[in-house]
Amino acid sequence: KQEVTQIPAALSVPEGENLVLNCSFTDSAIYNLQWFRQDPGKGLTSLLLIQSSQREQTSGRLNASLDKSSGRSTLYIAASQPGDSATYLCAVTHSGGSNYKLTFGKGTLLTVNP
């Protein structure tokens, strides 16, 4: 059974700092990996999707890497801003089957202090 772990569970940083969020998964047979942002009481916003054949994806100040063989992914946020404060979720899509089920980690609660 696939398990996704995110470290740290919570992180508080001053504005402007660069930071890294970590995600690990137990079964490397994945189709892709996604990073999401969730604001309190809200749904999910997809940030980056990395296909299993890719090593990284970039969008603005965000960069996500994937090392499938070791079961790890990182989300790098450059020059953090208070508006980045949210919970960041990592999810992997199972390979095989036709329904593309996602398994989520518990998330990292990020607080960026002005």
Added chain:
Amino acid sequence: GAVVSQHPSWVICKSGTSVKIECRSLDFQATTMFWYRQFPKQSLMLMATSNEGSKATYEQGVEKDKFLINHASLTLSTLTVTSAHPEDSSFYICSARGTSGITDTQYFGPGTRLTVL
């Protein structure tokens, strides 16, 4: 593009009543929709997968007679929580997977907060 809506956004009901939550794909057709539940400070847990026109597939530990799922069209799936109890209070989120284009991407709805008194 690829917008998913949920209705209602929040609902409060008395114990023992049934509550229906709708999930709609607004600008694309979704052959598959997923229902998730999220308890406070926990991750999203998949409850069931529904394919249009067929019975939903429930994850282990999810009671299919309590959480009724109907996916009658390519743009609408409903989740009915029957005889709701306080322990069913949670944040319910749906997602939809398209029939064309990037079909391996799930698009998420904004969620429905259910509170059972």
